[in-house]
Amino acid sequence: MPDQARRSRMIRKASRLPPGGPARRKILAALKGNQIGYGPEALKLSWQGDFPETVPCVKCGKDSRHVLTVMEGGEEDAADLHHNDWKDGEFWFHDYAAFSLYMCPDIDCTTVTTKWNQG
């Protein structure tokens, strides 16, 4: 969470940007910080559409259950961790992302599957 002086600068900057635009939205999200949630409300922590309650396990295909969701909106984000190099066919995030984790209930599998989207 930004300190008060930084928060004030961010609010002034956001107030000069077009309402609803991506730059303003990113600043306002940063003021709120990263969010983590569990349960049905956490399925709405998304930069795009809601996350599903279950997804097929990437290993065995059984229905995996939602565990938690993390929605970025802080001063640091995954986009800064690695380079996004389209020409070498390497994808990496270019904006805030949201990650929803699901665990396979099969005791012989217990694989975690992740769905994601970004701002």
Ligand SMILES: [Zn+2]
């Ligand atoms: Zn599985």
